[in-house]
Amino acid sequence: MVMIRTYGQLTLIDNKWQLQNIPPHVAIRLKQLFPRVPKHQIGTFEFPNDKQHCADLSWFLQRYPMDMTQAQVNTLESGRKGYEAEQSRMEDILRPEYIPSVLNGLKEGQKVRQYQGQAIDLVLARYALLLGDDVGLGKTYTAAGLFLNQQALPAAVVMQTHLQAQWQEKIESFTHLTVHKIKGTKPYNLPAADVYLFKYSQLLGWIDTFGDGFFKAVAFDEIQELRRGTDSGKGQAAKVLANAAIYKLGLSATPIYNYGSEIWNIMQYLDDLALGSFYDFLREWCIDDRRVKDPDALGSYLREQNLMLRRTKRDVGQQMPPINTIVEHIEADQKALKSVEELAKQLAIKATTGDYFSRGQAGRELDLMMRHTTGVSKALGVARYIRILLENDIPVLLMGWHRDVYEIWLDELADLKPAMYTGSESEKQKNDSVQRFVSGETNLFIMSLRSGAGLDGLQFRCSTVVFGELDWSPKVHEQIIGRLHREGQQEQITAIYLNTNEGSDPPMVEVLGVKQFQSTGIIDPGKQLETKFSDKSRIQVLAEQFLNKKTNKEAA
Structure with missing residues (x-):
């Protein structure tokens, strides 16, 4: 019987994977492949027990096998298979011939376009998405289509001050969803509704109500409003709201207003693990604390992770003369x-x-x-x-x-x-x-x-x-x-x-x-x-x- 050499132990404790007793050369390789692991860390290395980390750890174990119980091997493999199934599902969604899920609840004469339906199904599969479609391609309708799924209700939409009435008008003209416009910055007993419309300027006053998970989905319209992150009160409140929601959708054709590092703050409201800590992000992606050294590579990575979806007018057959x-x-x-x-x-x-x-x-x-x-x-x-x-x-x-x-x-x-x-x-x-x-x-x-x-x-x-x-x-x-x-x-x-x-x-x-x-x-x-x-x-x-x-x- 051939004995397989192992390089440490991988154990599932309190729903977290713990990697222990690994030799120095394996620890060095681990830190190279997992940038979120601090370079100075030694001893025990901890990872969340989610599908993506199960897939990554399973891949790492092919090169460096670890001692594990059979039950833990089964758990890791189950997570890996779940991740691969999700990736396959998302690849199918983004195929040109994909037929989106049928949505019930649209008003007579209204329809969700194929590319909008793709975005809706991608949010449902990925749980988080930055939708960067060109201005005029109906990102508002995409959000409304997401809310037609019962698992996404009740939902919250956060928008700039002058757009509250416009959002209500579009949702109500497009769907049978009921809408409530939030009034003021002091919490009150909310009336029954499917969708609640907040202004960014109202968020801080409602921060203490956001952590209970009442809102199953949140859409941040013009999400570049949060590009300064949690340095502001509205940013802190938006983070509490996002953390408690199941589905997170960011909407903006222009999420980066200034320098590339703004994308890290934006992603904290959608998937705060995607780009690691800010220190990791600066080390791996940036020249300094503002400029990204290879913007094309970062943009490609966000697409590969199915975290960002952007279609131009040309992509959806709405090509217009050049500006x-x-x-x-x-x-x-x-x-x-x-x-x-x-x-x-x-x-x-x-x-x-x-x-x-x-x-x-x-x-x-x-x-x-x-x-x-x-x-x-x-x-x-x-x-x-x-x-x-x-x-x-x-x-x-x-x-x-x-x-x-x-x-x-x-x-x-x-x-x-x-x-x-x-x-x-x-x-x-x-x-x-x-x-x-x-x-x-x-x-x-x-x-x-x-x-x-x-x-x-x-x-x-x-x-x-x-x-x-x-x-x-x-x-x-x-x-x-x-x-x-x-x-x-x-x-x-x-x-x-x-x-x-x-x-x-x-x-x-x-x-x-x-x-x-x-x-x-x-x-x-x-x-x-x-x-x-x-x-x-x-x-x-x-x-x-x-x-x-x-x-x-x-x-x-």
Whole structure:
């Protein structure tokens, strides 16, 4: 009888696998293959008794057999087989010919599209998913379809403040599910309902109610809201809610707003074991505490783990003409830039020579001041450019950030009765503005850079977006363009960036390129940064028409 050499003992104690008495060379190999094991750890190594770890340990034991009881061998093999069955199931779900499960509870005339059904079944099989489908592919309907499964009820959806009514309207128009909008930040006895809608701003007040497992499923809409993790109160509350739920669904076409390391925080709400501890993540995946060294590899890994699913419009047969991206340079008001020159110089010196605290504070103040000054300095030029489009009866979505900039635009374009959708309007005022624009009462819709996530309906009225100010995140720009570049749009989208060669615009453009590279690799691994389609001919014709018209009026 051939004796098999063993390298230690593997024992199941308190539902955890414990690996003991292994020789140094096996311990070194274990730490290489299981990055979550601390490099300094010796003696006993502990692993959860879940299907994935059973599969990993079973694989490791093929090279380094361990002493085990037969009962424990059976338990390990059962977990391995369960893991392989789950993997096979998920591979089947993602096949192009897959037919999703039939959903009961849809209203007459409504249906779940095949790619939406795939995502629903993947959540049910994997229990956690980051759904990164393109803007406009119906992620809201996918979540509603998930809630049609009884094991996912009652469910909670967390969304940005202005989207609560929109979520209720879509769920109720699509399904027979009952919906309750959470009111306020103080807990109260909840009425009977299938789906409960929370705003991110309400979560902290309800944190003490989330740990009992009442909510079987949770969907985080625009999950990039949690990219700073549990440093914030809403992040801590969201973590308690996610930990107690069985099914976790993150929704966002743009989960990474800045640098690649944000994905670690996002994954903590979906599968907090997937990327290990933050220390492990930084060691294995990152250059520093912000930048991922190989975004494509990380994106591929998340897909291999069936933790992330993303389809583009091309993937689902909704291919549209390429976005026409135009960058125009606007002359800045030198007087406005000159007025802050001395202060900017003082802050720049502080930001490079002061102590740690002073450098950080001076850097933030310099950024805020230069962004504001740059926006104001080019606001008049932006308004004049917008008038060219409006004089030619082109509906325009105009993006900005600073109240002073809005005031200049409003003053210069007052005769065109612009609609406002910024941080200063109430929810009713914002809804009224959308109605005015969509109905054709006005051709100008001024919106804050970070106010448009989730907003639907603008695509039926508008195909031109103008960035009068820039955001530090390229994904904010992408989200806004996605409000127009979606199903229902009949024209090619034109995205116009009105930049100046001075102030904060040049460094912002440079940083945006770095962040775009990080995000693209993780969200769309293997997809190189594409050359943007740009055709200025139409805009140039409009400008010439406008100038000719103006000259003729003056001559008359």
